[in-house]
Amino acid sequence: MSTRKSVGRAPGRATIGDVAEAAGVSKATVSRFLNHRERLLSPDIAARVEAAVAKLQYSPSPMAQALSRGRSRLIGLVVADVSNPFSVAVLRGAEKACQEAGYLLMLFNLGNEGSREREAIDALVRYQVDGFILNTLGRGASAVDADTLHGKPAVLVDRRHPGMRADFVSLDNGEAMQTVCAHLVAGGFTELLYISEPSKGVSSRRERIAAFGDCAKAQGANVAAQVFESHDDADPQAHEELDGALKALKRRAGRGRRAAVVAGNSVVTLRVAAAMTRLGWQFGQELGFVGFDDTEWASLIGSGLSTMAQPTDAIGHAAATCLIERLRGFEGPPRQLLLPGQLLVRGSSVAAKG
Amino acid sequence: MSTRKSVGRAPGRATIGDVAEAAGVSKATVSRFLNHRERLLSPDIAARVEAAVAKLQYSPSPMAQALSRGRSRLIGLVVADVSNPFSVAVLRGAEKACQEAGYLLMLFNLGNEGSREREAIDALVRYQVDGFILNTLGRGASAVDADTLHGKPAVLVDRRHPGMRADFVSLDNGEAMQTVCAHLVAGGFTELLYISEPSKGVSSRRERIAAFGDCAKAQGANVAAQVFESHDDADPQAHEELDGALKALKRRAGRGRRAAVVAGNSVVTLRVAAAMTRLGWQFGQELGFVGFDDTEWASLIGSGLSTMAQPTDAIGHAAATCLIERLRGFEGPPRQLLLPGQLLVRGSSVAAKG
DNA sequence: TTGTATGCGTTATCAT
DNA sequence: ATGATAACGCATACAA
Numbered sequence: 001m002s003t004r005k006s007v008g009r010a011p012g013r014a015t016i017g018d019v020a021e022a023a024g025v026s027k028a029t030v031s032r033f034l035n036h037r038e039r040l041l042s043p044d045i046a047a048r049v050e051a052a053v054a055k056l057q058y059s060p061s062p063m064a065q066a067l068s069r070g071r072s073r074l075i076g077l078v079v080a081d082v083s084n085p086f087s088v089a090v091l092r093g094a095e096k097a098c099q100e101a102g103y104l105l106m107l108f109n110l111g112n113e114g115s116r117e118r119e120a121i122d123a124l125v126r127y128q129v130d131g132f133i134l135n136t137l138g139r140g141a142s143a144v145d146a147d148t149l150h151g152k153p154a155v156l157v158d159r160r161h162p163g164m165r166a167d168f169v170s171l172d173n174g175e176a177m178q179t180v181c182a183h184l185v186a187g188g189f190t191e192l193l194y195i196s197e198p199s200k201g202v203s204s205r206r207e208r209i210a211a212f213g214d215c216a217k218a219q220g221a222n223v224a225a226q227v228f229e230s231h232d233d234a235d236p237q238a239h240e241e242l243d244g245a246l247k248a249l250k251r252r253a254g255r256g257r258r259a260a261v262v263a264g265n266s267v268v269t270l271r272v273a274a275a276m277t278r279l280g281w282q283f284g285q286e287l288g289f290v291g292f293d294d295t296e297w298a299s300l301i302g303s304g305l306s307t308m309a310q311p312t313d314a315i316g317h318a319a320a321t322c323l324i325e326r327l328r329g330f331e332g333p334p335r336q337l338l339l340p341g342q343l344l345v346r347g348s349s350v351a352a353k354g
Numbered sequence: 355m356s357t358r359k360s361v362g363r364a365p366g367r368a369t370i371g372d373v374a375e376a377a378g379v380s381k382a383t384v385s386r387f388l389n390h391r392e393r394l395l396s397p398d399i400a401a402r403v404e405a406a407v408a409k410l411q412y413s414p415s416p417m418a419q420a421l422s423r424g425r426s427r428l429i430g431l432v433v434a435d436v437s438n439p440f441s442v443a444v445l446r447g448a449e450k451a452c453q454e455a456g457y458l459l460m461l462f463n464l465g466n467e468g469s470r471e472r473e474a475i476d477a478l479v480r481y482q483v484d485g486f487i488l489n490t491l492g493r494g495a496s497a498v499d500a501d502t503l504h505g506k507p508a509v510l511v512d513r514r515h516p517g518m519r520a521d522f523v524s525l526d527n528g529e530a531m532q533t534v535c536a537h538l539v540a541g542g543f544t545e546l547l548y549i550s551e552p553s554k555g556v557s558s559r560r561e562r563i564a565a566f567g568d569c570a571k572a573q574g575a576n577v578a579a580q581v582f583e584s585h586d587d588a589d590p591q592a593h594e595e596l597d598g599a600l601k602a603l604k605r606r607a608g609r610g611r612r613a614a615v616v617a618g619n620s621v622v623t624l625r626v627a628a629a630m631t632r633l634g635w636q637f638g639q640e641l642g643f644v645g646f647d648d649t650e651w652a653s654l655i656g657s658g659l660s661t662m663a664q665p666t667d668a669i670g671h672a673a674a675t676c677l678i679e680r681l682r683g684f685e686g687p688p689r690q691l692l693l694p695g696q697l698l699v700r701g702s703s704v705a706a707k708g
Numbered sequence: 709t710t711g712t713a714t715g716c717g718t719t720a721t722c723a724t
Numbered sequence: 725a726t727g728a729t730a731a732c733g734c735a736t737a738c739a740a
Contacts, residue, residue: 297627399709
């Protein structure tokens, strides 16, 4: 019968007007039935509306709602690099929490081009996202300041943005590093090398480097700790330098002192593992090893790579939850959620020295 | 001065009305300047509008545009499992192509719950996405039929949906499998075992299994091929069964005949690698190995895992491009893009038999 | 070439 | 308790 009035545009989906017509009431009534269910509804009218909604399979258009209400139930997720397993894992947790709360995720990948950070935010702002989950560099000129966000709440994941008032969710880097170092030292590894990606400006990298230094210091004069910043494979000398650092580390071992490397994340772990292959060395033999970020393949390399597993799902979930709380009206000072990691001991940090 | 008229809602961003006012023209003129730049514009008015746009940093609200036009410049991406590296890799390529074309991605992860496929599509449809990129099971009751899509175009990635008229982008499974088998046979591996995830209904798995059979057959009676379907770790007997299959395979080797396993994707590769560790075997020794999907860690397992690398970036890019062409009005029958894989030979398929 | 008026699907403010 | 009606920000058919 009643073919849709609005012939021009969106085909198919029923509108609130259709429901109103079918129920013999006004659009306002339908809207109220949907939104303010609790008060103001006469039983029979409610029933009629409900029937019409069911019959027409009506569900409101979020776009129109967004336009009218000012909020979209959309969350912008911008990620420095989707290729990074950590980011994906977080993404996964966040997306789940969002789904549960009825939010949808708009994804923007920076592909490690930090310069596009503002571009990403702007695009997302245009789409009226209600808030942001940011896992970006957060450094340099392109770093997002509070007002690029146009007042929308944001939660930072893993990487702080200097001076931005926002919730922050991350691994408890200090505690985690302490666990790692204590484990290594307890295993007789006293010559330690921490290998990180270039730290410039990335808070989590800086924090781990600092924590590494503190831990070593706390262990007393007996342990010697150094830091090496490993570069991209784009850098032609990256391999040489890394191999060199590893060789130097091995030289420090001897007369009862064992040497181990601590990798700052799974990307570094990969590079170190490749270097070990180049050198023909085995983890747990020439050098001990513990790496941040657990991966599915960690147990398959040699006798297994010990890792400090980040609670990635929890981090993602917490981030989304944090943000959604804000969206629901929670006010209050920026919060910090530092989640504990879990040390997974495998062969690389226990095997006897060769 | 002129504080925004619309006090109630969205704070901050300038609207087309503001620009019109600032330029001393009507909203329609501004709209035309923005959309139909080519025709209908008097030089001085255009200049004034342009100035006003620049001054107010105006950029149109995609939500409002979507409401008015019926299209949103949004693309819905639904993925069976973001944890799957293949999916992420595709996602990455797709997101890039979308960004380049000015589209944004709305992400929905199924977390391997195929039952939520419709739910995902529905949510996305509500948000007026212009089209879909689907990398889902595409099987069973929840499988998406053409009209769940409400007429929106879709492109299927890696997995076909039976009976759905849609573009399809995937690895050329037949060719790839042929390459793999030929390589193995050339290396003297004549006892072949193909290990797949449970094939039920997933087209890519079925295709590869079929292709494997065909290849073996084409090689003549000299090569013996079998297929094993490996189950989730959720299945308590999964390990035993897999280990058993591997042992049986090894038994087939001997008197000059070498045995090799072909893994259907990186998930299977992981399982097989774990099994090898359990059995204390080495790839390239007891058994040869080639796995579909290249991973960053493939070169680090033992003497390196040979892999059939999928052109994931290209697949994602092609999928998005395909879809965007449709959105730009391209009509025509469903297309099929079968992209070639690349065999990466490492130790697992060349080392001498132990 | 430009302006006016209307519609897109909702919500919300006012009456009633 | 319910119904007109005006936003929301934009595009467009129609007038001028």
